Amino acid sequence: MINRVKGTYDVLPSEIKKWHYLESKISEITSKYHYTEIRTPIMEYSGVFHRESELSDMVTKETYNFKDKGNRDVTLRPEGTAGIIRSYVENKLYADNDLTKVYYLGPNFRYERPQKGRYRQFSQFGLEAIGTKSALLDAEVISLASEFIKSLGLKNVVVEINSIGDFESRSKYQKALVTYLTPFADKLSFDSKERLQKNPLRILDSKDPIDQELLVNAPKPIDYLNIESQEYFGDLKKYLECFKVEYKINDKLVRGLDYYSDTVFEVKANIKDFGAQNVLGGGGRYNDLVKELGGPDISAIGIAFGMERLLYALESENLFPEELISLDSYIITLSNDEKKYGTMVLQCLREAHFNVDIDFMNKSFKGQLKKALKENSKTLIIIGEEELKKNVVQLKNTKTEEQQEVNIKNLKEILKKVLEN
Numbered sequence: 001m002i003n004r005v006k007g008t009y010d011v012l013p014s015e016i017k018k019w020h021y022l023e024s025k026i027s028e029i030t031s032k033y034h035y036t037e038i039r040t041p042i043m044e045y046s047g048v049f050h051r052e053s054e055l056s057d058m059v060t061k062e063t064y065n066f067k068d069k070g071n072r073d074v075t076l077r078p079e080g081t082a083g084i085i086r087s088y089v090e091n092k093l094y095a096d097n098d099l100t101k102v103y104y105l106g107p108n109f110r111y112e113r114p115q116k117g118r119y120r121q122f123s124q125f126g127l128e129a130i131g132t133k134s135a136l137l138d139a140e141v142i143s144l145a146s147e148f149i150k151s152l153g154l155k156n157v158v159v160e161i162n163s164i165g166d167f168e169s170r171s172k173y174q175k176a177l178v179t180y181l182t183p184f185a186d187k188l189s190f191d192s193k194e195r196l197q198k199n200p201l202r203i204l205d206s207k208d209p210i211d212q213e214l215l216v217n218a219p220k221p222i223d224y225l226n227i228e229s230q231e232y233f234g235d236l237k238k239y240l241e242c243f244k245v246e247y248k249i250n251d252k253l254v255r256g257l258d259y260y261s262d263t264v265f266e267v268k269a270n271i272k273d274f275g276a277q278n279v280l281g282g283g284g285r286y287n288d289l290v291k292e293l294g295g296p297d298i299s300a301i302g303i304a305f306g307m308e309r310l311l312y313a314l315e316s317e318n319l320f321p322e323e324l325i326s327l328d329s330y331i332i333t334l335s336n337d338e339k340k341y342g343t344m345v346l347q348c349l350r351e352a353h354f355n356v357d358i359d360f361m362n363k364s365f366k367g368q369l370k371k372a373l374k375e376n377s378k379t380l381i382i383i384g385e386e387e388l389k390k391n392v393v394q395l396k397n398t399k400t401e402e403q404q405e406v407n408i409k410n411l412k413e414i415l416k417k418v419l420e421n
């Protein structure tokens with residue numbers, strides 16, 4: 001037997017309806033906020049992700065890179081944003097739209113240490129609003145994220161926001177951070193010591209406990225915002241109030257990618273058994289990515305949620321609707337003699353858009369009943385010799401156990417009523 005690749009998982013038939021449910025909620029929220037789906041390739045030329053300015057671990061250490069047979073460097077996407085911006089630029093979407101609002105769904109690949117909520121192949125629901133730098137737009141994206149979480153019924157969730165400032169503010173902040181950390185350089189972890197020279201902001205993201213301790217009194221990005229970035233952050237908070245978004249300011253939040261500027265935010269779950277992987281989604285504004293990938297000087301903002309983490313949160317909080325996992329009816333025949341009649345009933349109900357199934361394995365009555373209950377069928381349609389003779393069926397509600405004899409002519413109508421109750 002060959003096992004699945006480490007860090008990947010199978011979505012088995014028993015789980016797929018949960019994915020479909022989540023996807024239907026994504027479809028609802030994105031329509032409401034006027035986002036249209038975009039589908040870009042899972043692999044891109046490596047330059048899309050491996051850019052000079054992007055020194056995050058995720059891109060430098062965790063990507064799956066390979067040469068194709070034409071000796072081209074290709075990378076499996078570790079995230080959606082860069083590929084979407086590549087497509088935005090290549091297809092000149094900026095030419096006929098002043099603002100492009102797109103959403104996407106699909107797999108990403110990161111060579112991480114797998115654990116619950118962290119995989120090497122995982123799926124994201126993300127969105128990008130490309131075209132302008134506007135605090136109102138930032139607030140709308142955060143509002144969408146917050147409403148989406150509420151629409152799923154998740155309650156123990158917080159939206160954290162921060163500003164890391166524009167380029168000027170960040171440069172000033174980086175200097176202050178380096179000045180503060182240099183006397184402790186010997187105590188910093190190996191990675192952080194390296195980052196002190198190359199990319200000091202990344203140190204704030206370190207999971208090393210000693211680094212974290214050293215950072216307690218470190219300067220914070222928010223204290224180094226220039227007037228423009230301060231005003232921008234002020235406007236963002238004002239608009240978040242208009243959208244009635246509840247949020248918390250987390251002045252330590254910097255995010256794990258280097259393309260961000262000004263607004264950053266994360267949606268965190270406070271759900272039991274969730275462990276360290278409690279960030280359901282995160283995003284922020286990025287000003288230079290469109291330009292870096294060969295497009296005009298256009299700013300954008302986006303967010304991505306981890307689908308597996310959302311599903312896990314819904315599971316932990318018991319928030320999947322009951323009807324997700326049930327059939328409208330299961331047809332049980334007492335012997336093989338009624339199979340033809342049962343099949344006609346099956347077809348007639350399917351034509352009327354009911355979800356119905358029947359036994360294909362010549363199971364006994366008991367076996368069929370067991371299967372119907374295992375599939376969480378809402379009703380049973382039982383057919384024996386008598387029913388066949390009289391052109392009727394026995395219709396049984398599996399929850400209330402009420403049973404009635406129904407003439408085949410009225411079956412669709414009565415089944416509909418039973419299901420509605």
Ligand code: HAM
Nearest residue numbers: 079081117118119122279280281282283302303304306
């Ligand atoms: P990110 O924070 O790297 O941001 O990923 C977004 C979300 O994807 C995380 O909050 C998490 O829920 C999920 N995720 C990340 N890595 C894994 C993994 N190994 N296993 C399971 N879930 C994972 C981005 O990817 C940015 N592109 C978001 C963005 C969009 N920024 C602007 N626009």
